[in-house]
Amino acid sequence: YRKIRNTCRFILGNIYDFDPGTETIAYQNLSELDKWALLRLHKLINRVSKAYEDYEFHVVFHSVHNFCTVDLSNIYFDILKDRLYCSHPQDPERKAAQTVLYELINALVVMLTPILAYTSEEIYSHLRKENDPESVQLLDWPQYKEDYIDEAIEKRMSKILEVREAVTKALEEARSKKVIGHSLGASVCIYANEEWFNLLSTVNNLDKIFIVSHAELREERQRSQNAVSLEELPGIWVEVAPANGEKCERCWIIEPSAEEEHGHPGLCNRCSEVVAKL
Known part of the structure; x- marks a missing residue:
């Protein structure tokens, strides 16, 4: 209830x-x-x-x-x-x-x-x-x-949510190792085989879906040794690192632009633009 x-x-x-x-x-x-x-x-x-x-x-x-x-x-x-x-x-x-x-x-x-x-x-x-x-x-x-009822959207979103689950598990592992604190403190790199790469490359705002400060998609051949895979999701490897920059005081995303000098100190470019229009 x-x-x-x-x-x-x-x-x-x-x-x-x-x-x-x-x-x-x-x-x-x-x-x-x-x-x-x-x-x-x-x-x-x-x-x-x-x-x-x-x-x-x-x-x-x-x-x-x-x-x-x-x-x-x-x-x-x-x-x-x-x-x-x-x-x-x-x-x-x-x-x-x-x-x-x-x-x-x-x-x-x-x-x-x-x-x-x-x-x-x-x-x-x-x-x-x-x-x-x-x-x-x-x-x-x-x-x-x-x-x-669009079965194509449901199928695509089901696949994307599978990757989101894999990223969440990688974030939890990184948190347990004290690499990051909150998920917004993370920068995530996804290494994908051809099938997954073709799907994920059409998705906008992966960082918002994964709830991290930065998300990058790369091909499998560029895979780092630090990237981890999940047995239940072959073809996907996830690497988690601390995000670069300062924490925006408004959205909490860690962004290099939050360090820059502009009209609203402590805010990232996006939040600075929004606040200026309010």
């Missing part, structure tokens, strides 16, 4: 400045990660709807709990935090994330109503607009959208 409630609290806390009427980003303009989150949501809607029809309430609870714990908290929210907290409030990528969060919470609040009635009413009280129904009990059931 607490995980589901905290998931909803996180979403509500990050859509406080989002106007769905004017700031919604079209599906085709969303990132692959955002589309993946919507894909997982609509698979959940399909599974939960059938479970309610079959009176399998345990399936409802376990499906929603697993979605909140794994798909959202451990993956989507974890990667999203930098975009939500550190981007300019009107950044299109931040608004894209809020678009997805808004759809997530509006679907979850209805699906939870039959089993968590009071909590759902509390959540809905923060979502309800002036002309909306008075109670969450009066809302329409979320509709399953076949257009969001």
